[in-house]
Amino acid sequence: MSLVIVGSVAFDTIRTPWGDRERIVGGSGTYCSLAASFFTRPRVVGVVGRDFPRKTIAFLRSRGIDLAGLKVKAGKTFHWEGKYGNDPNLRTTLRTDLNVFADFRPEVPPAYRGSRIVYLANLNPEHHEFVLRQFRRPAVVAMDTIRLWIETKREALLRELGRSTIFFANDEEARLITGETNLILAGRALAGLGPSLVVLKKGEHGALVFGRDFVFGALAHPCEHVIDPTGAGDSFAGGFLGHLDRSRALTARDVRRAAVYGSVMASFAIEDFGIGRFLALDRDLVEARFRQFRRLTAF
């Protein structure tokens, strides 16, 4: 079992209609590795400043997360500030302080180089090459992206899509990349750009997975009160890839179940601010919610 997650480990300031939180722990690498830790022992490549709390490091370790690839550098940790309105699918970035993340050149520890699954979480696509050539021959290269790279690094993004195995995108990103309004056409168009699997995340409406010869639809957990949508997509990827790493296979059945585990982990992430919900989570609760998804969709 070997899943490497290359992503940000950060502070987030979150403003929602039901409360604010200042400089709480977040970041794509944090959410993704925490979600994956309920399935496997994920490895993290990232960077934080000396201001990053030791007790969070200790908590990540206690979840079985391998932090050999997490550098601590002089300076401040990446900080993002965002605001949500009543529609949890829409957010506004108020501020981004890259800090030690600005010149982050991900270095992969020797022990990680034979890993089976590599996930590049919203990394600048121009830096993929640098990361990927540090691995021997990963079976799965998964990636997602953000609006910024779609708009400013389109060529590199399309090139990297061409050699990825799994691409995670939300509905807005899928439409921006392909120019297709219809999500089914957008999903198929993305699959045509290279990835064997395209996972379209639709927030409260669940996710669609486009494989070579199947389409799978996963619902979102019917959540009555979304506290903080931050990290939902990264937690989805963590559950998805964590399950794939645990199952050691990529059959349609594995992928379908991976998508449901992705939805499960995203559904927990949004129930509290930041990574709060993961502090009180265990495998039994994860499996119980997986069974709830069965009841939600069985007919």
Place this chain on the structure above:
Amino acid sequence: MSLVIVGSVAFDTIRTPWGDRERIVGGSGTYCSLAASFFTRPRVVGVVGRDFPRKTIAFLRSRGIDLAGLKVKAGKTFHWEGKYGNDPNLRTTLRTDLNVFADFRPEVPPAYRGSRIVYLANLNPEHHEFVLRQFRRPAVVAMDTIRLWIETKREALLRELGRSTIFFANDEEARLITGETNLILAGRALAGLGPSLVVLKKGEHGALVFGRDFVFGALAHPCEHVIDPTGAGDSFAGGFLGHLDRSRALTARDVRRAAVYGSVMASFAIEDFGIGRFLALDRDLVEARFRQFRRLTAF
């Protein structure tokens, strides 16, 4: 088996980015009864003008639809004109000519009065009482509504919700009635107003069914090219109620399958302008698509 559908039988003029159609046959009663006709022999209560085409009447009869309750009156048939943009979930009404529908007081033929299921398709809620007291004791009273009645007849609408068994609403209507942005809260709030079942239709994102002790989520068929979304909701209701009439029961299992049949019939309706897709449909195609829904959601 006895399902009565009280609704409009009309002409629609449809404008979409991929073509227009002038005065084609539409109406909630038409779509709903056609969709239901693949499961049962629905009965229609409605009114048309003398300009309504005989060949459509003949087609509806050929589908086993009972038209004893469809009045032909001197004057013109109800005509609606609407326009869709690239997002098929959003439409603008350009024109409404009520014509013979203006003073429509639905009269229920004696042969219909013992019917088991009565569906009031977007009728003015102030007229429900007049219709319902013509029935002996229907096991199921189903209804939906439109923005107009939510905004102008709120009190009557809430009263009628209180005595309905099944309420169909789309996401916008659910939010308008309850004031809840979150669809899960909105669905539960609607269920709290009286109906045993609330069916929230979300267009391309499927539907959510709120029962007394379960929630069920049905996906939408992954449609690559929506030709004309008109009638999708009415076709959903037709498939849903047609299946419930056929199954003669209201267990959670029946309701779950009803919701999938609703999605199936809606998915056909949007594949052509007006009722075009129903002209070339048969039960085998309906069952084949039902099986596709199983493959879409199985994990």
